[in-house]
Amino acid sequence: MILVVSHYQKDINMKNLSNQPCLIARSLALVGDAWSMLIMRDAHAGLTRFDEFRKSLGIAPTMLTARLAALTDEGLLEKRRYSDRPPRDEYVLTEAGRDFLPVLFAIGAWGRKHRSGGNVTRFFDAETGTEIDPVTIDRETGAPVGTRPIRIAAPE
Amino acid sequence: MILVVSHYQKDINMKNLSNQPCLIARSLALVGDAWSMLIMRDAHAGLTRFDEFRKSLGIAPTMLTARLAALTDEGLLEKRRYSDRPPRDEYVLTEAGRDFLPVLFAIGAWGRKHRSGGNVTRFFDAETGTEIDPVTIDRETGAPVGTRPIRIAAPE
DNA sequence: TGACTTACTACTAAAATCATAGTAACTGAT
């Protein structure tokens, strides 16, 4: 299915992921862990506050603090003060954060095909009510990704 | 952008992710870490052998053993003997593994938009040579995902 | 015979994670 192997990285470790030429590796620096992904999912579902995330996920507050700070630093979430007295902040999706939705859908679509069974959560268009069935295609040709061989090209 | 919040999970922790009703959470049980994602990327790039993965990723062999075993258990990779004497196995993508490519592309597409800068690895159609620019759309309407509000519905 | 390859396992140190508890700064009800 895939043809060319290239040395598109050197000396990967979990600390220098963001310096890799590969965009997948570089993106995984931020969201390459399940908590960050689940926080992004919940943010898309409309959660904004610390305690909402904490209760939804059952995540330890230390973890949540660290993840929210990282996602904020990296520009996927924005910390916004919604009350001065008492000081209260909420975390809302930035444009980069909203653009992350296709990743969540791709994961969900894969899960629907290969991990469903029993009751599963589903996604709907909020206005029309029709279920969303996401496919990834090439913008130019419209061909679904995965049907044709690909080549990975190293930079320069 | 998103309207309905639902209690689509209870008592998440990193051990029971695969029992969650949410397909995203359930899928993250397998690939919710950067190493597994990078192994899947490399598998799509044509790597099959233990040492190929080890050298490409610089991953500790203990980690690699564990990840390959998990991905094999979960049906994304298949362990295949390619030599009896000496006994040698390789890891090849199953259909479920190949279906994972859109997730990698969605992550790459996000990275291209929000994390590029400097040289980056790019993806091409191996036959036509044209660059691939992946978009996630709804199969029915053809509308790009992320442009319309979504609703997340809990099971039953 | 000895160097080399492949696919690992063993071991230990370092780091991350988990759960629980506690704190700061308030609000709102009695």
Added chain:
DNA sequence: ATCAGTTACTATGATTTTAGTAGTAAGTCA
């Protein structure tokens, strides 16, 4: 005025995971 409740955290220590290096088993090749 006091006291429970809320929100957004930080502190702490036990447990678990990960990283890195070294070593091993079963061969091949010269």
